[in-house]
Amino acid sequence: MDADLEHLLRVEAPQVLGALVRRFGRFDIAEDAVQEALLAASRTWPDDGMPDNPRSWLVRIGYRRMVDMLRAEQARHRREQEAGVTELALRKPDRRPGPARETDDSLALLLLCCHPTLSTTSQVALTLRAVGGLTTAEIAHAYGTTENTMGTRISRAKQQLARTGARFTPPADLGRDGRMAAVTQVLYLIFNEGYTASTGDRLVRVDLTGEAVRLTRMLHHALPDDAEVTGLLALMLLTEARRPARTGGHEELVPLDEQDRRRWDGDLIAEGTELLDGVWNRREIGPYQLQAAIAAVHAAGASPERTDWPQIAVLYLWLERLHPTAPVRLSRVVAVAKAYGPARALVLLDDLNHRFGLDRDPLVRQREHAVRAHLLRMTGDAANAARLYREAASLTGNQIERRYLLARADHLG
Structure with a gap:
């Protein structure tokens, strides 16, 4: 399928789905009707040309398929003579749908x-x-x-x-x-x-990050005064800005300290920083704003050596108090190592393992091993660091991350 056509259909799909759900109130089968409309478009538009109003065309085809499915469902229920059948939202099946509303139903x-x-x-x-x-x-x-x-x-x-x-909840009810x-x-x-990515041979799934940013932009547009939504968008933009530098020429993982910061996206950094500045002085600060603040401190550092790691460590401590999760705790350990040295970070990691069992948690054990290996390497304990790098590599499903960890282990001997 042509890339432009594929993009158009992907953008229009939620709008068509929203129109059908609003009309019929049946999300469970509306999505199937939309998929059939998209399939019909992908088959006919390349030869017949794109209609003047693609959305209306898709809604019309989806509407017809929806009517067929609802009629079939009604007939099946009549044949089975089931009692208490849920009333269908179909009122006048022969009434043709009007033009598609030019509104965004994604929210x-x-x-x-x-x-x-x-x-x-x-x-x-x-x-x-x-x-x-x-x-x-x-x-x-x-x-x-x-x-x-x-x-x-x-x-x-x-x-x-x-x-x-x-x-189908209208956008006006957001947050209620x-x-x-x-x-x-x-x-x-x-x-x-x-x-x-948790699995596969790619470090990044651009289709997923791109969708997350698009949807969060849309949410921020609808709720511009929501500080946490703003913080979430800022976090995504500031983090996404580093993506071009996260892999090398052979798709190998490049850790933060070794990234060429000239490859970071300055426009995304500027946009994310401006968003964060606009909500940072609010009375209440939430987890997404704090994570965005951490990303902003990274972005402000011209080099790893000029990064304000003490400030990052404090922000992670604040974040841990608001959002006490294992990934946040492990990130604070790394920040403490950068700010105050690996010995102090190892003491902190041991304490967190004793209190919260991070090294026994199957969801974060891989990262705990990788963090400990990093700290041991910094202290000069090459043998134990190599062992833990290999253990961490065995626990990840991402092939690029696995190769990076094994390369670290091999380098240590």
Whole structure:
């Protein structure tokens, strides 16, 4: 498929889905109707030419397919003579849909996909599928699972929404039902998975980071006064700015201290810093703003030696108090090592392991081993550092990260 056509269909998909869900109230089958409309477009537009109003064309085809599916469902229910069948939202099946509204339904879909009855994994997968326009295969690859498994998970999530009677929530209701925490968490998880893919032979999934930034921009546009949404967008931009320097010519991982900072994206750094400055003096500071502040301090350092590591260590301590997670604790250990030396950082790491069992947590054990190996290398304990680098390499599913860790171990002997 032509790249421009593929991009157009990906952008229009959530709008078409929103139009169908708004009209019929059936998210569980509307997504299937949208996919059939997109497939029809990909088959006919290259030969027949693109219609004057692509969105209206897609809505019309999706509407027809939706009517067919609802009629088939009604007929099946009548044949089975089931009692208490849920009333369908189909009122006048022969009425043709009017022109598609030129509004962005992505926010309403995002809220629907982040329904509190769904698990976090289902929220992320459904958001990527319905709002981000990623294929089931792409989402499965991001999570290191099969397409069939991910398809089943997405299907169950849609069925769960249908059972709970979830409604298409207009953007005006943003934040009123306490769902914003789930929305920002989903966007944050999507970006992180893209920035360092958990599996595969690529360090970065640009499709995921790009979607996360696009959706967060959209959310910030709708909620410009929400400090945490602003902080999340700033964090993504400041972090994404470093992406061009994170890999070398042979796709090898380049750690932060060795990156060519001239390759960092100055425009993204300027935009992210300006966003953060606009909300930093608010009375309440949240976790995303703190993480953005840490990224901003990194961006302000002209070199690793001129980075304000004591300030970063303090910010991580503040962040840990607000958001006491294992990744934050390990990041604080690294900052303490840079600011005050590896011996002090090892004492801190031992204390955190004693209190929170980071070295026994399967979700962060790989990173704990890598951090400890780094600290031991700094102290001159090459043998134990090499051993831990190899153990960390055995625990990661990302091939580029694995090669980096093994190279570190081999260098130490």
